[in-house]
Amino acid sequence: xxxxxxxxxxxxxxxxxxxxxxxxxxALPRQASSASVLEGREFFLHIDYAPVNFTGKEAVxxxxxxxxxxxxxxxxxxxxxxxxxxxxxxxxxxxxWHGIILPAPMDGVPGISYxxxxxxxxxxxxxxxxxxxxxxYHSHSxxxxxxxxxxxxxxxxxxxxxxxYDRDYTIVLSDWSDEKPTSIYRKLKLSSDYYNYNRRTVxxxxxxxxxxxxxxxxxxxxxxxxxxxxxxxxxxxxGYTYTYLMHGNTPATxxxxxxxxxxxxxxxxxxxxxxxxxxxxxxxxxxxxVAADGNHVKxxxxxxxxxxxxxxxxxxVEPKSQRAYAIFAQSIERSGYALGSLTPSADKLxxxxxxxxxxxxxxxxxxxxxAKAGSKGMKMPMKPYRWKAMEAQKYPVTPLPxxxxxxxTMKAMxxxxxxxxxxxxxxxxxxxxxxxxxxxxxxxxxxxxxxxREIVLHLTGNMERYMWSINGIKYADAEPxxxxxxxxxxxxxxxxxxxxxxxxxxxxxSDLETGDDSHLxxxxxxxxxxxxxxxxxxxxxxxxxxxxxxxLLYHMAGMFRxxxxx
Amino acid sequence: xxxxxxxxxPVLAAGMVLTQQLxxxxxxxxxxxxxxxxxxxxxxxxxxxxxxxxxxYVGYDLDKLYVYSQGAATSEGLEWSQNEFVYSHAIxxxxxxxxxxxxxxxxxxxxxxxxxxxxxxxxxxxxxxAALLLNSDGNVGLRLEAEYEALLTQKLILTPSLEADFYTKxxxxxxxxxxxxxxxAGLRLRYEFVREFAPYIGVTWEKTFGTTRDYNPxxxxxxxxxxxxxF
Numbered sequence: 001x002x003x004x005x006x007x008x009x010x011x012x013x014x015x016x017x018x019x020x021x022x023x024x025x026x027a028l029p030r031q032a033s034s035a036s037v038l039e040g041r042e043f044f045l046h047i048d049y050a051p052v053n054f055t056g057k058e059a060v061x062x063x064x065x066x067x068x069x070x071x072x073x074x075x076x077x078x079x080x081x082x083x084x085x086x087x088x089x090x091x092x093x094x095x096x097w098h099g100i101i102l103p104a105p106m107d108g109v110p111g112i113s114y115x116x117x118x119x120x121x122x123x124x125x126x127x128x129x130x131x132x133x134x135x136x137y138h139s140h141s142x143x144x145x146x147x148x149x150x151x152x153x154x155x156x157x158x159x160x161x162x163x164x165y166d167r168d169y170t171i172v173l174s175d176w177s178d179e180k181p182t183s184i185y186r187k188l189k190l191s192s193d194y195y196n197y198n199r200r201t202v203x204x205x206x207x208x209x210x211x212x213x214x215x216x217x218x219x220x221x222x223x224x225x226x227x228x229x230x231x232x233x234x235x236x237x238x239g240y241t242y243t244y245l246m247h248g249n250t251p252a253t254x255x256x257x258x259x260x261x262x263x264x265x266x267x268x269x270x271x272x273x274x275x276x277x278x279x280x281x282x283x284x285x286x287x288x289x290v291a292a293d294g295n296h297v298k299x300x301x302x303x304x305x306x307x308x309x310x311x312x313x314x315x316x317v318e319p320k321s322q323r324a325y326a327i328f329a330q331s332i333e334r335s336g337y338a339l340g341s342l343t344p345s346a347d348k349l350x351x352x353x354x355x356x357x358x359x360x361x362x363x364x365x366x367x368x369x370x371a372k373a374g375s376k377g378m379k380m381p382m383k384p385y386r387w388k389a390m391e392a393q394k395y396p397v398t399p400l401p402x403x404x405x406x407x408x409t410m411k412a413m414x415x416x417x418x419x420x421x422x423x424x425x426x427x428x429x430x431x432x433x434x435x436x437x438x439x440x441x442x443x444x445x446x447x448x449x450x451x452x453r454e455i456v457l458h459l460t461g462n463m464e465r466y467m468w469s470i471n472g473i474k475y476a477d478a479e480p481x482x483x484x485x486x487x488x489x490x491x492x493x494x495x496x497x498x499x500x501x502x503x504x505x506x507x508x509x510s511d512l513e514t515g516d517d518s519h520l521x522x523x524x525x526x527x528x529x530x531x532x533x534x535x536x537x538x539x540x541x542x543x544x545x546x547x548x549x550x551x552l553l554y555h556m557a558g559m560f561r562x563x564x565x566x
Numbered sequence: 567x568x569x570x571x572x573x574x575x576p577v578l579a580a581g582m583v584l585t586q587q588l589x590x591x592x593x594x595x596x597x598x599x600x601x602x603x604x605x606x607x608x609x610x611x612x613x614x615x616x617x618x619x620x621x622x623y624v625g626y627d628l629d630k631l632y633v634y635s636q637g638a639a640t641s642e643g644l645e646w647s648q649n650e651f652v653y654s655h656a657i658x659x660x661x662x663x664x665x666x667x668x669x670x671x672x673x674x675x676x677x678x679x680x681x682x683x684x685x686x687x688x689x690x691x692x693x694x695x696a697a698l699l700l701n702s703d704g705n706v707g708l709r710l711e712a713e714y715e716a717l718l719t720q721k722l723i724l725t726p727s728l729e730a731d732f733y734t735k736x737x738x739x740x741x742x743x744x745x746x747x748x749x750x751a752g753l754r755l756r757y758e759f760v761r762e763f764a765p766y767i768g769v770t771w772e773k774t775f776g777t778t779r780d781y782n783p784x785x786x787x788x789x790x791x792x793x794x795x796x797f
Contacts, residue, residue: 111590143592185592187761189627190600190796194761201717202724226689228660406628406656462659464687467595467627476594547590557594 036067039074041081045095047117047139047149048088052176054243054250059178061148062089062139068248069172069272070137070151077132077158083125087117089144095125096140097153098310098504099294099524102127104544107506109140112545112562116141132157133294134268134312135524136172143181143274146553150174150272155294162442163290163299165266165316169257173280173307173329173338175242175273185554188236192466195238198333198358200230223363227410231360233463233498234424236554237275239336244276246329246338254349255327255340259319265342266290267327268314271307274553277500277527278329279306279426280313282342283353285325287315289434295522296442305434306332306423308502308527310551313434317342326350332425332500334358359425361498367412367531387417390513390535395454395490401479403472408460408496415494415533419514423500423529436512436527436534440519445511448520451490451537455481459528459550459559461497468497468550468558475560481548483540483565492535495528499552501559502527507546511537525551540565599624600796605636605754607792609770613640617790628656632664637671646672648709650681650697661686668699675739677701691715705735718755723764727752736777743777748784756794764794 050063064070075081087093094116096108106127110116117123132155139149152170177184187194208217224231246255259265267287271278281287281304288301291314299316307313307329319325324343327350331337334355341350420437421427461468470478483489491510493503504525511520513535520537528534543565550559603620619636632654637647652666661684668679683697692712699707713727731748742748754768767790774784 109590140590181592182596186596186598189596189598191761197720199717199720201719203718225691228687228689228691406659406661409659464660465627465656474594475591549591553592557591560591 036065036071037074038071041076041079043073043081043083045070045083045085046088047085047093047095050148052148054176054245055178057178062093062144063148064095064151067151068148068176068245069174070149072152072154072170073137075129075153075155077129077155080126080128084122085117085125086122087119090119092116092118092141093144093149094139094141095137095149096506097125097135097137099135099312100127100153101130101507101509101542104507104542104546107546108137109506109547112547129155131155131294133291133296134170134270134314135294136270136272136310136312138272140547143185143553145272146175146177146181146184146274148176152268152270152272154268162296163288163316164264166263167257167259168266168268170247170268170270171255171257171327171340172245172247172270172272173276173278174245174248174271175237175276175331176245177237177241177243179241181274181553184237184241188466188554192236192463193230193233195236195240196230196232196234196333197238197240197335198232198234200232223366223368227366228464229366229410229498230463231362231365231498232358233361234333234358235275235277235331235335236466236499236552238333239331242276242331242336244273244278244329244331244336244338246327246340249340251337251339251352255338256346256349257327257340257342258346259342259344261319261322261344263318265317265319266314267317267342268312269307270312271309273309275309277306277308277332277502278338279304279332279356280327280329281305281431282317282325282327285317285319285342287317289438290314290316292439292521293523293525297521298440298442298519300434300438300440301432302434302438303431304426304429306426306527308500308525308551310502310504310525311523311527319344324348324350326352328353330355332423334425356425356429359427361424361530364416364418364421364532365424365498365530366410367415367494367496369414387419387515389517390417390515393451393490393535395451397454397456400455400457400471400481401473402458405472406465407462407467407469407474408472409462409464410496410498411458412494412496412531412533415496415531417534418529418532419534421529421532423527436514436521439512439514439521440516441511441521442519444518445520446518448511448537449488449539452487454490454492456492456494457561459493459495459497459501459503461499461555461559463498466554468555470559470561474558475549475562476558478561480545480562480564483538483563485540485543485565487540489538489540490535491538492533493526493528494533495530498530499555500527500529501555502551503549504551505538505546505548505563507542507544507563507565508538508540511539513537595626597624597626602796604794605792606794607766607768607790609788609790611786611788613645615640615645617792623654625654630654630662632666642673644671644673646670650683652681652683654685658686660688664697668697670740672740677737677740679707688712703735703737705733705737707734708732721758723756723758725752725754725756727754738781741778741781743775743780745776747775747778749773749775754790754792762796765792766794767791 756766
């Protein structure tokens, strides 16, 4: 091997063993170029091109300190961190600290927080760390995130956490393609189902005819056909071009997390993918979710959870037997998976379980009234009364500009709060799947101010033309959203598209309504299901200009707003 | 033609400037160009005709410049071709309106038309296009096309298609009569090795009607083999 650093999936033990609170976990042996751990108050990050090989073919990544993912940064709550970021690329670059509460000029969004980092320049970020938990960082310039610019942030808490564990691993999930991102985007623009190899076939229709007769099968298809919508449109970019990575490891080389029997293992999952929503499980183990987007939640034990792009979940697992367990993260459209092993020894690897069959979208994903549509497609425990309180909340609504036209195809006729819907692909799968309804803040939010006003944002798009927007207006044509400093704002999303959109508000927390106002769960990224409605509250406590957008990289340019806090 | 360019170039230029402004994400609406050759085939008829049908466009989400071309050639040279150059503007989620010129050419003659068309995806996923033509002789033409893609598997795709041409006046030079002039139905089965490259086999039935039959009596079914490609 040449002297240059190869960021290869083959790096044997890429253990991001982070010092656990209270008891220092031993830093395990680590080979060069797997994601390392940097801890302290001052950091030096170098953005540069680096050769990688995830697919058997050499490609060039935009890497941080020569690593994909970049080094895991370990901070201490209450300290001030200084991060010097040098851009060795030929293009402007940036680093955004995702979910970190900081002054606007430190947020790292070119064109909003600052001008970006010019080639050859060093930008020094400095801010006080006012939170703890699992977060991440990534480039906010062009498509650099797709080509490797992302890494984990672990912030050690000032006070002891309300749960115990012996080992602590950080797991960044991501998607890699040897194709250039601009080429992926061009293909989507030319033919939006380019990467979808799960389209409806004639056979699918005839098997439905066989099941329910021609008339019923035909009439069930009517809505989709007249609206020119596909119930198989689950993800725009798939395993056709993506290799899914678990902390920089391919399913062949596998990420490895070591355990000793009887130990409690904390796994910090971060979805650092450009476009891939993952469904994560560890067959044979229950996972206790203890934090979402860095914030403690009331522990909830599940078999599986969906992690939208940019979300983070901390879980605790207790392996009972001395075998290798598969850490299995299948992409939402089931075209591939990221894989790792939770294993007693690095040479013992787990086998991947079989991927689930992809489920088609239902009428409810189209925002249709299920009762009116008369479909029996979604058999799940719907308890609409639970959300009546949320429906009933009335605050003064600030009207926002709304446009219709070629850029948006559909309108959710009857969008519903679907917090206890695990989402397409996870419904009725026989496993206990985490839903947003399960997420409750560990601490009371009873004293939080009631919202002063509300805004409604429709997530809009045209899949056929591959255009994305908010309220039918793309970012380039939109006025900034005005938030008032000191107010408590309720934001309701209505998803008028057939896709999940992970919506990320910079600079301020999104306190998600999950059915219990006394325990609003604190998030930075909220996955909005197709055809659904969801609400959260924001305490507007950060002056300046902020980005607010869908975190799917190829939706972002259009489905984006600048927020100005005045 | 000049005015058309005068109108479209500023639109294209403005689009390029807009895409430059967005740098916190990739370019939202980058300029793109593509050549799609839907049909590139040899027919098993008496003339062993080689036929093509394709389009090229350059533009943005909502505004594009299109060149459409279709025709047939035999060993004796060009038999016929229909070519269009239009500016295409999106007016509805699935529909574009198009305006420009059409240029028909056969072995002996050629004719230029002014053209107005509507193209898009109709309910039930029918890819359709209707073009209204007008030439200096006062002849009005209407050309209709519809196509459907039925997936037998993810890569094996059956495409029925239908084309019909109508004219208000007879044109001896182009060899067309008034009324329904020509009807063509096709069925093509392609295998997409990759999206961009798909060889196919098929069958096409073509019939001429009315006075068009006096110039060009056609009523034949031909098998064909071809390749669909784009880049």
